[in-house]
Amino acid sequence: MLDLNLTSTEWMLHDVLAEVLEPPQAVDYLRWATENIVFSKRESPMPGPYNPERFSYFTEILQALSPEDPCRIVSLAKSAQLGGTVLANIFTGGTLDLDPCDFLYVHPTEDNGRRWSKMKLSPMLKGTTALRNIFPLNSSREGGDSVMYKERKDGRGAIQISGANSPASLSQVSMSRQVQDDLSKWETNSAGDPEKQADSRSQGYEFAKIFKISTPLVIPGCRITKNFEAGSQEHLYVPCPHDECGEMHTLDWENFAEHLDEDHPEKACFYCPSCGQEIHEHHRPKMLKGAEWRAKYPERKRFHRSFYLWSAYSLLQSFERIARSWIDAKGDPASEQTFMNDVVGRAYKATGEAPPWEELRDRASLSEHRRGRVPPGFVYLTCGVDCQDDRVEFQVIAWGPHRRRAVVQYGVIPGHISDDKCRAGLDALLKQGFRNSYGRSLLIDILAIDGNAYTEDVWGWVRRHPAARVIMVRGRHEEHIPLFVQVKKETNKRGEKVHYRKRFFNFATSVLKMAFYRNVRKEDPEASGHVLFPCDLEDEYFRQITAESRKPEKKHGFTVYRWVKDPNQNNEGLDTMLQAEAAFVRRAGPQRELLDHVWAGLIAERECPPEEVQGDLEDLMISPPPVVASKPVSTASDAPVDDPQPQKPAPAAKQPSKWSRRTQ
Template identity: 65%
Template sequence: MTAHFVQVANAERLAADVMADVMTPPPPVDYLRWAEDNIIFTERESPLPGPYNRDLFFYFDEILRALSPDDPCRIVSVHKSAQLGGTVLANIFCGGSLAMDPGDFLYVHPTENNAQRWSKMKLVPMLKGTPALTKLFPMKARDGSDSVLYKERIDGKGAIQISGANSPASLSQVTMKRQVQDDLSKWEMNNAGDPETQADSRSQAHEFAKILKVSTPLVDPGCRITKSFEDGSQEKLYLPCPQCGHMQTLEWENFLANLDEDKPENSHFVCVDTECGGVIEEHHRPAMFKAAKLLELNGVEVWRSENPKAKRFHRSFHLWSAYSLLQSFERIARAWLNARGDPASEQTFFNDVVGRAYKTLGEAPPWEGLRDRAAKSDHPKGRIPVGFPIVTVGVDCQADRVEFQVVAWGRDYRRAVVDYGVFPGHISTKECWAFLDGLVRQEYANGYGRKIGMDLLAIDGNAWTEDVWGWAKRHLSSKVIMVRGVPSESAPLLARVKKERSRSGKLLSYSKRFYNFATSVLKMGLYRNLVKDDPLSRGHIALPRGLDDEYFRQLTAESRRAKRLKTGFIAYEWVKDPAQANEGLDTHLQAEAAAIKFGVRSMPDSMWDRYEADRERPPAEAQYEIEDLMAPGLPYVPPAPAAAPALPTKKLTKAKVRRGKWMNADG
């Protein structure tokens, strides 16, 4: 008889192994060491390829320490300028967490499109190029554990979910130990409420969760990352003066006071110690970083908090381009010289270079002041003043009328309002089409008596889109475009609508000449420029005499107001007085959108020279007195030209606008 032996597991030993596995403390989570051992930049990713260099990213050391489990804080906010390495910081936190302390990780972007792009262009290369992660994420699964927005460790011990803040479904029914809230300032309300509150709640169940909020700021008030920074410890990096060793921050105001306009390459900081006053130049930064690092090793705090009571729960850090060894002082100076005076460019500069939210002028200037200034203008309605050779038109469609505004453009973002009018009728009628055809052909006399036609017309295509397109397609795309305003403060000034499709999914033909424009950004810029009195100042708006009071009321009809939501979050939006029409504002912004499309914001001086030479001279057929032509030593001043033929316009009154009616100019 054959004996059979059965091997039975030792239950006591199994229990001991499990207990040992549970009781053994995890290895320390050291993001700095992990970055040095694993992060390698390619030439495509960085101008300085190679292994992660702490000397280049010295300012990240303390932030990475704050993200480790050894620091008791729960939230870490990084309020920064652009191109400072924020993505690198977030990737180290994400990749290091998945490798060293596995668990579920949430990475939230402003939109799902952003999330998909980051996954393909940043995450996948990191997983493939980092040996510590490649073996954990082979990315060959076909069972749902590997997709664009979800990737799971091969051992099932952790996963990363990539979400968009605009998708409440992706921010629900998940519990995450760690998360990154990227580009936080660009997050907008979704149909379930405040996405930041929704994302924060995903880590509520974890007592020792870590949430990294990182973003370049946008507009204040209402900037999410600015609010997060102010709620936290408000830490700034202090560096020793290269001359006297006095610890200080590099502040924009210090740099601006020492910015050399004639020689931007000589721009610098000055030591804040009055007894020193030494010059701090770009070449001093590496040595200042090394000295600060040594001071830190000796127990000196280089990151100093302005709100230390918040440090245990929420650490917040501010960084800007002056601290980056990849950004020269000269480039910072030139960027400011190019941006100053133009609100849209200034906003980009303060956001991307200084790392500060742009302080908005939310209230419109008083309309009475604008009216009084226009009454003293030396150019009348219907005339193009000298210095504004480009002409654009904005058209707004209402249920019973179309309204238009003509604006001329000059160098340095300056503009002049030329005309404003109203025509009765719906955009679908033949009479309205005939009027708009005439508007396209309309010419206005400039200060030299030369008749100038419009260069580009932008018509609102948001309402009655097919009717608008029916008229617009009868004209060249170089003469007529359709536009639609979008309220997002992070939207580009002008962007072509790429996915305008019919209900059947067919790409609509008008999408090729349909553009979104950033209404909020343009409104802020308009209101800042309207208060400029100096005609030579950058961005100045020349107003003509002869416009009705109603135009100025409409131009200043909106203001940016706070709105408290049910979640407690305060959102900001542009609000119109319900008793006041705002087509004067809308048509002006549409004309500006046309100007942006035409290229006035990026037109080189050589092109301005050509337009001025062609248009800013007397017409060839003009006749003058022989004495005028032969007077020696006197500058020639052309006689006043005849008034331009007026378009059929209507004079609005506030009461009539409310009732949707109008009245003729003669009453």
Template identity: 30%
Template sequence: MILAPPPTLTISEWADARRRLSSEASAEPGRWRTERAIYQRGIMDAISDPAVESVVVMSSSQTGKTEVLLNTVAFHIDQDPAPVMVVMPTERDAETWSKDRFSPMARDTPCLHGRISDPKSRDGSNKILHKKFPGGHLTIVGANAPSGLASRPIRILLCDEVDRYPFSAGAEGDPVNLAKKRTVTFWNRKIVLVSTPTIRGASRIETAYAESDRRRFFVPCPECGEHQTLVWEQVRWDREADGAHRPETARYQCRHCGAHWSDAERWAAVRRGEWRAEAPFDGIAGFHLNEVYSSWVRLEAMVRTFLSAKDHGDEAMKTFVNTSLGETWVETGEAPDWQRLYDRRESWPAGTVPMGGLFLTAGADVQKDRIEVDVWAWGRGLESWLVDHIVIEGGPEHAAAWSALDGLLGRSWPHASGVAMGLSRLAIDTGFEAPSVYGWARRAGFAQVAPVKGVEGFNRASPVSGPTYVDATAGGKRLRRGARLWTVAVSTFKAETYRVLRLERPTDEERAGGARFPAGTIHLPAWADSEWCKQFVAEQLVTVKTRRGFQRLEWQKLRERNEALDCRVYARAAAWIAGADRWGEEKWRDLERQVGSLDPRDTAAPETTASDPGTPEIASAGLVRRAPARRGRRVFTPSYLS
């Protein structure tokens, strides 16, 4: 018997011949057809091309980029066995991808049967995150797991949603670079980076695409035949005489002859398209796609999404630009005017929590001669109120300063409803005298205290990562992994702060008529002085050029002191760590019941009932029923400075 070598196929040819789509992961189960989204052929063939070492795909959602990665994995299991690694943003994402995407494909694609062991086998060759097959293996890891990224040599590296990766895999550094190091022993390695982009100047996929040959997909006009890229600016729709939009009339307009294309004509044009590079090829093939090319999206749906994003502000529009247009969002980094903040301060009793506040967090900034703390109340939509500003005199070398901070953890602030509220979480910066901070946090307890380390850069999907374990000192003894450290993408929260400071607020008349403040609104009290307001907007976001000529975003100080902004960032990180960004309606309702602040205008809300102060729910929110007592601003002065 003569064994013939496997047929010479590209990944797209293999997929057309052998791949089967699963009903769990596709609206069109059955045989794979590359012609359904023809632009995928160029991407898959580039991965198959021996001359291409790296492939970069900067794309919107709904373009099938995950299916391209699945085809690549299946091709190498069936045709070209090799060590393969798939890197997802988190370990949870890795498990989800394995269970929901890979396993159905392996089950429903006949040529893969028998190549991957039965998941019920006892030899451990088919685990959720590690699967063996003849001649190779598949490892699926999260970018937040340094041990997984550095575990074994890899020839085929597939990185999905790289803009959602943390800035550092633990303390090991950039996860993409860590993963790339696994490929250095293979002369025929292949590195594939895929992602929806995020923020201009801070997007991994944008930087990688800029270093590629920058291919774009050109399609011919059904009328004039001129080739062009499909862009959102050429989408047109009608409006009524009263200005009302009519998304159902959406069509694409040729930029050359002005002809209007229906969805069917647009899809037909895409099937006749071709990839064209804008820069010389030097081993890196780059591809850019937006949702206008998608065979699964109608322009009417895109227009409706766009109009909804316009109505819901910058955050919604950023999502549209990233996930529908496949483009980076340009942050507005100009600092708001401090005088405007000062002029629109509001009056409520000093040191008290207004009715909308549902839980408290604090941010602590450690300086050489003091510790500054700002306490913030948070409500629905992460609307926030500055409740207290505290200065603890004396630096971290003084035990009395830490004792004063201990006292703050046990302190309560009166809520407008009569409930006394304690801190749910305090985030403290470790940038100055980190060992002292770790030691204090360990003594105070990590349930309420979160040591944080700020890193530059943006990460909207996961602006806080961790915790990782670091060494701490207790009683003069060094304890390995004795403290927990959270990493905070400070640029994300600074940009968010500036964005919500610019929100338009309802007038007094509109509020009297039932209008509410927009989600995220920041309320400042009358006691916040001009110095604090200046510190709150003491930085601006600027674009700088790197040595390699690329652009990146960087926060630069406008004033020497910026403690108010830093404390806000840490308090916001504390709210993230507490889970506020992920709470559902039931959680918010529960908090409202505990503080007795259900909005009387909400007819669906149940009647407010007094809660037992001993219940776990109240303890978790830091709430205690107690007679209200007014408190003004507090400045802690340790006894040794008296």
């Protein structure tokens, strides 16, 4: 007879009741972090267990995220690389372990979510003792363990990873805890505002927690800045390190910048607003021990606690490095935006309006620079080309040190980019030289042609030329994308994979427009980023480069900011300007500046009389070569005119150069 040992029903009842009636353990995220988070050398310059003293400013934020704090929303506007991901991981892992529930983690896109799941979440689940035995982590990726969804073995909770660009992943789920990561990069999706969609997923829970975290981008329109301003607006106060003072104050960027000696960034420091004494980097550990968060609006803490933190408080960032980053960025609006976002942790105020076109025209009319010529001090040539149904329009820009640019030529080549005559005109443009004041004829160094429309036709012409001289580009309007990134391959209309072999690039048009509209206002010709216009451009050109503005639009009931073109005005002048700048970025990199020795080599090579010229002044005053275009911007005749006087040459540097192949 088979003897079976059956579990007692009474024992099962007692076991279940014991589990139900046992008081839940306290949710202490700080203790959980110190017991479970260990940084490797690959992850952090400070490897080892999580040390609360190194991240003392996170303690109050972790307490705000705990169930003990009544607030529903916690927002953190911060600098980049400040440990925000660690903070979000502690909240995520600690919740899954100590406070089992359904958890939602939302990234800007589903691709971002998949990458985070594979590179951050899975290693944390496998490498953390408290989580290793809770989740199955099988290799089949079925049921409770997939890239975008992971469920506890006991069924008491799960984590779903979603993308703000996918309304389907933000619907039909209810979550009591969630992280909204990189919030400033979220854009409206086909169903409307993804932030409202994500917030609604926790609507059914009275004591939900929503953690919104991001580095700011551009205002107006920055989501994390809007959230910070809607909350308690808490800043980190530290005591003056000098014993005779000890007054509490914040480390403000304005304080730092005001006293910065750009010749000695190693001496960068703050000054105490109370006693006026210097506060150096070695004082920081002492100050952080006495730091405390203070709210501008404490009455809002019950519902929404918002925090602001920037690099000056972090032990991972030196004062000198902050100073050098600012010195490198200063004067270039695009670089200044990156600095303010990533280092200072503030949104950059956008220049959404161009100056009046008449103002630019009147300033240009006073210039001695004329079309078709390369003015002194500008030695590197790029060209932007925009394709239309019946023509291509081009603009040649000469670049000089300190991101200064000069418009050399603007013109039109009739015909479609697929036409042989049109392609022959572009071929001739690449062979055409533009005369400088030394009598040298400079070729275009890099030409960037728009590949957004007529992509296959454009690619057919681009691939006939060396990749070092001709590239295809496509403008992207998103404000959070990288300035310049390679497009490796795409599928054409016939479903075929096209490999572009480092010849096709996306560039951030919004960033370049904001920078251009700030630069174009600069009247000092020596100012970084100054734009020099010829005196003989027509009014239509200036109307075109000022044809767009950044305006709010209602989309699915949510306000978004878009660059809008005047419906009565063409904008090819602005497009070709940005494409020419994208060509320069291809050569100079995201900082859009060549090294000093490279500029010196270019100047030495190009701003000196050619060998065949014997120094006769009349030889140096020859007319510039004819423009390829049959028409300039408008239909009026505008052939290049000889300068009555040669322009005063700038002193030439004496360093050798390797750029002779770009000169004739």
